[in-house]
Amino acid sequence: MGAVFNRDTLPLYGGSLVSKVGDFAYEVVFVILAIELLDFDLYYLGWVYFFRFIPYLIFGPVGGWLADVFPYKRNMLFGDILRFITIACLYVVYTGGNLDIYLLVASAMVITLGRSLFQPSFRAYLPLVLGKRNLPAGNSLLQIIEDVASVAGPLVCSLIIAWGDKGEVILMYSLAYLVSVMCLLFLRNNASCVSAAWSANNIFSEAKLIAVTMYHNNKNLFMVIAGTSVCVLFTASLLRFVLPASIVSVYEGEKLIGYIFSVMSLGTVLGGLCYTRCVKDSTPQQLMKSWVMYGVLFFAVSIIINYSLFGVFVVIFFLGFSGAIVDISIITNIQMLSEDRELGKNYGIYSTIANTCEAASGLVAGMFSLVLGGGAFSGLCVMIAMAGKTVIHQLRPSVNAPSPLDPDEP
Incomplete structure (x- = not known):
């Protein structure tokens, strides 16, 4: 440490x-x-x-x-x-x-x-x-801070x-x-690459080129970014709207929202502390399996919420733990799969796609509500698990690409 x-x-x-x-x-x-x-x-x-x-x-x-x-x-x-x-x-x-x-x-x-x-x-x-x-320990600490x-x-x-x-x-x-x-x-300051000229058109063209090149030459990184963004499309609305609304609807107590999310936060803190013990080698396969588990736990919440408040608190705690594993693994995989001098652009692409999906998540939840009614909660959870499972089948059976940084460097 x-x-x-x-x-x-x-x-x-x-x-x-x-x-x-x-x-x-x-x-x-x-x-x-x-x-x-x-x-x-x-x-x-x-x-x-x-x-x-x-x-x-x-x-x-x-x-x-x-x-x-x-x-x-x-x-x-x-x-x-x-x-x-x-x-x-x-x-x-x-x-x-x-x-x-x-x-x-x-x-x-x-x-x-x-x-x-x-x-x-x-x-x-x-x-x-x-x-x-x-890197895993550093990312874990940042997750604990958050x-x-x-x-x-x-x-x-x-x-x-x-x-x-x-x-x-x-x-x-x-x-x-x-x-x-x-x-x-x-x-600390790092060396800059001052040879690149500013051009909005060049920036977006380069981002498009990097995404296409990533798809062909670094398929696992592409699937990490794409798969995670799809999972975020279903997850964001669950955390922001669907879960709080379900708590109020079933138990008619707004105070419970704060208590439940506090328990979830405790789970995420513990998950961050235990990350390096639970995950010995962070790979795209491990990340997407964690997304599948996250979807399964959220699905369990959608069912148990109708029968046992105590059961909700228990599963929510493990949901928070699982969420910390997912969050840390996302960043670690992007960092370890990225080539030197492309990490910033790769993270920029991930940030753009994932946050666009987060912005659209409420619209997706609304459509699920129109089609499934009260089953929208469970339906969104199933989609998280299905998205993770689908990406696992698309991943190449290889370990993370070598980091451009020497493992022994400070």
Whole structure:
């Protein structure tokens, strides 16, 4: 574990923890503000989330190109400074009483833009400083940080609102990114590839070429990205809408939603801690088998929820554990299967496709609801397992491609 904690990684972990706590705290306030500004019209709330994620579709490839051309540190600083300025402006607008739904959505889109530019460099930085051998442990630690933040963020939000108002949560959110910027200043710089000229047309053409080349020459990486994105298409709506709605419908208790998701978070934390013990060799086959298990566990929840609340808590815990295995394996496989100087672009392609699927997930759930009615919950779960099983049959029986980084490099 000492190799995972060093002066090159500690600023990344610290900045990630603080900014993630802010992200999860603001997520609660964002939903409340959106509902209030829309006069509790939940139909338009779905469109708000759709537009919120649209920048991924445009700027995901741009973020990947930046990661492979400019130093990771510079890209991450730019992404977090952009988010800090945007959130600070949102705080000024809110406290001035001038916030409307259009400004709220516009700010959310700019924040998403910042994340699109930040994330590929963030994911490419870890292989630079850890090397292949310590990647699973490093990714596991980042997953634990996110899981801890998912519990701490809403708690911090509740405490701030109890003593103040939503504006002070936005202020805390902006300060979280200011702290993150300060942490990022201590990261190691990597060499940049300044020979690549900026061209929007070239960036998207190159992204298309990389995807086609990946399909023919690196089929397993292509199937990891495509298969995971399809699974996300069914999973996102289950977590955001279907599971909470089912809990309220069956047990008529909104408080149970918080308790159930807290148990799920505990499972994800444990899964992150146990990842390197449970997964000795992260491969595409292992990832897709984990997706199948995730779908099966979610299907079990869809059945047990009608009969036993205690059973729901038990299965939800293991669902969280399984989700952590999936999340860590996704990133590890993309990192280990990517060629040198293509990791940023590959992650940009993954981020673009997966987040587009997440934005469309609510529409898919709506169609399932129209066709299957009350069986939509179980139907979506079955589709996750079927997607994972289908990809397993398409994978080539080979181990992960050699990492461009020497396993013994720091």
